[in-house]
Amino acid sequence: MTRQDADMLELVNFVAGRRVSGTGPGTVLRDPLSGEPLARADSTGLDLPGAYAWARQHGGAALRALSYAERAALLARVAEVLQANRDKYYEIALRNAGTVRQDSAIDIEGGIYTLSYYAKLGAKLEGQAFRPDGEQVSLARDDAYAVRHIAVPARGLALLINAFNFPSWGLWEKAAPALLSGVPVVAKPATATAWLAHEMVADLLAAQVLPEGALSLVCGASAGLLDALAPGDVLSFTGSADTAALLRAHPRVARDALRMNAETDSLNCALLGPDAAAGGAAFDALVHEAVREITVKSGQKCTAIRRILVPQAAYQRMADAIASRLAAVTVGNPRNADVRMGSLVGRAQHDDVQAGIQALRAGSQVLFDGGQVRLLDADPAVAACVAPWLLGSPDPDNHPLAHDREVFGPLATLMPYRDAAHAYALARRGQGSLVASVYSDDSAFLARSALELADSHGRVHLVSPEAARTHTGHGNVMPQSLHGGPGRAGGGEELGGLRALALYHRRAAIQGAPARLRGLADAAGAT
Numbered sequence: 204m205t206r207q208d209a210d211m212l213e214l215v216n217f218v219a220g221r222r223v224s225g226t227g228p229g230t231v232l233r234d235p236l237s238g239e240p241l242a243r244a245d246s247t248g249l250d251l252p253g254a255y256a257w258a259r260q261h262g263g264a265a266l267r268a269l270s271y272a273e274r275a276a277l278l279a280r281v282a283e284v285l286q287a288n289r290d291k292y293y294e295i296a297l298r299n300a301g302t303v304r305q306d307s308a309i310d311i312e313g314g315i316y317t318l319s320y321y322a323k324l325g326a327k328l329e330g331q332a333f334r335p336d337g338e339q340v341s342l343a344r345d346d347a348y349a350v351r352h353i354a355v356p357a358r359g360l361a362l363l364i365n366a367f368n369f370p371s372w373g374l375w376e377k378a379a380p381a382l383l384s385g386v387p388v389v390a391k392p393a394t395a396t397a398w399l400a401h402e403m404v405a406d407l408l409a410a411q412v413l414p415e416g417a418l419s420l421v422c423g424a425s426a427g428l429l430d431a432l433a434p435g436d437v438l439s440f441t442g443s444a445d446t447a448a449l450l451r452a453h454p455r456v457a458r459d460a461l462r463m464n465a466e467t468d469s470l471n472c473a474l475l476g477p478d479a480a481a482g483g484a485a486f487d488a489l490v491h492e493a494v495r496e497i498t499v500k501s502g503q504k505c506t507a508i509r510r511i512l513v514p515q516a517a518y519q520r521m522a523d524a525i526a527s528r529l530a531a532v533t534v535g536n537p538r539n540a541d542v543r544m545g546s547l548v549g550r551a552q553h554d555d556v557q558a559g560i561q562a563l564r565a566g567s568q569v570l571f572d573g574g575q576v577r578l579l580d581a582d583p584a585v586a587a588c589v590a591p592w593l594l595g596s597p598d599p600d601n602h603p604l605a606h607d608r609e610v611f612g613p614l615a616t617l618m619p620y621r622d623a624a625h626a627y628a629l630a631r632r633g634q635g636s637l638v639a640s641v642y643s644d645d646s647a648f649l650a651r652s653a654l655e656l657a658d659s660h661g662r663v664h665l666v667s668p669e670a671a672r673t674h675t676g677h678g679n680v681m682p683q684s685l686h687g688g689p690g691r692a693g694g695g696e697e698l699g700g701l702r703a704l705a706l707y708h709r710r711a712a713i714q715g716a717p718a719r720l721r722g723l724a725d726a727a728g729a730t
């Protein structure tokens with residue numbers, strides 16, 4: 204170990220009520236602009252079975268002893284602690300993720316907002332031990348026997364494995380519904396950007412706002428994380444489809460039927476209605492949104508627009524409009540006030556994105572060439588910066604890669620469609636996506652698109668001219684709305700208000716005489 208390594212910040216693990224260091228060399232986290240080492244994360248040698256048992260026993264019992272409303276109050280305290288420390292989090296995001304302040308806010312403020320939302324939602328919930336599920340139904344002709352469905356908090360823990368692009372939001376959008384449900388959390392942030400999640404958890408543990416065992420953190424390699432899971436635990440994963448496939452094949456999931464939720468890759472699309480081909484407010488709204496989605500967080504968003512579908516007649520006009528807006532985007536060091544788009548998360552990601560761009564541009568037109576953009580205050584040989592690209596695929600039926608390869612960076616591909624049926628067919632070539640957005644002033648087209656796309660997209664985002672200013676954004680995940688998508692997108696469901704609690708509850712049918720079933724509510728203090 205060099206002197207520099209020895210002086211480096213260590214991201215410790217918070218398990219079994221203690222701060223535990225790894226026993227291996229660990230992985231170094233770097234500033235993506237300079238390559239400077241920032242911190243070291245290591246989970247080698249952790250007693251994960253012991254850590255999990257401790258979380259289940261202490262955290263689970265303490266959380267289940269509280270009512271839903273009391274647990275909601277805990278979430279409000281968590282949000283307060285994070286709010287009080289937010290300046291520090293922006294500094295960490297700048298150094299570790301290379302994001303401009305606006306992009307860091309999506310992660311940091313998005314996490315705090317989601318916590319606050321679940322705190323408010325949970326405050327209105329009654330009861331402690333279960334949530335009712337539907338009406339009681341008679342099972343006997345004389346009504347002397349009936350069934351009632353209830354959902355009770357899982358008695359295990361929630362292992363939350365997150366992707367590198369949202370170290371804050373990714374943690375809290377999962378942890379908020381888990382904790383509100385009464386399930387203790389073990390969080391495993393992606394190593395490359397684990398510093399922010401580590402700092403947040405360290406602040407919360409120092410503030411002692413959560414019961415002991417409710418929140419644990421493992422930083423560094425993932426070896427053994429799934430081996431230590433047990434029946435009753437829940438696994439919630441966000442990351443690539445390849446990693447999700449590996450986890451699904453793990454014996455705890457494949458053989459023991461452990462519940463797993465997966466949020467993975469997505470080739471999301473934006474669709475311009477035929478009525479907007481000649482321009483106008485809906486056309487402009489798509490241009491605005493496409494540029495925003497390509498550039499926000501340098502395109503490192505699972506929900507980003509990757510494919511833009513427009514009527515054939517609008518292809519060139521749309522290409523010119525987006526390209527001219529992209530030409531005005533300044534790219535480089537986020538410490539420079541003139542920079543609008545910072546860097547990717549690291550050099551490995553940079554190389555992966557560059558390889559993806561080269562692969563997709565074979566067989567595409569280059570409508571805006573990010574390779575020609577000069578970086579501000581950043582050395583292209585060192586910094587993980589990639590300027591925005593717009594490719595065009597005039598024959599999208601015969602460009603399979605454009606529907607299949609998710610380049611996790613600032614790139615989208617423009618595609619012309621013949622008619623609405625063709626547009627929907629192209630949208631479905633994404634094999635299941637998180638979100639599709641539709642831009643039109645034609646109510647019938649908007650409604651038909653919603654119904655056509657809903658089975659293959661977790662969210663359909665309609666943008667008509669009167670909503671152009673106030674809509675929440677194609678790529679923004681609102682806790683009120685479902686997040687997830689079928690097929691390629693992982694097949695999972697998160698958020699969507701109280702729907703998110705279902706993952707952390709077990710549903711059971713309780714059969715008995717009606718008078719006895721009424722006792723359930725009395726026993727649990729629920730109505």
Ligand code: NAP
Nearest residue numbers: 365366367392393394423425442443446466467468469505
């Ligand atoms: P990744 O390489 O799949 O890693 C995701 C997480 O899994 C990381 O915490 C990683 O830890 C961990 N991991 C890797 N191998 C594992 C294993 N064998 N067992 C247990 N955990 C393991 O994905 P990423 O590169 O961080 O994120 C980019 C991808 O995530 C993109 O494809 C993007 O579309 C997707 N994403 C999806 C959503 C969504 O909501 N649908 C949101 C954000 C991102 P290490 O970092 O330590 O390797």
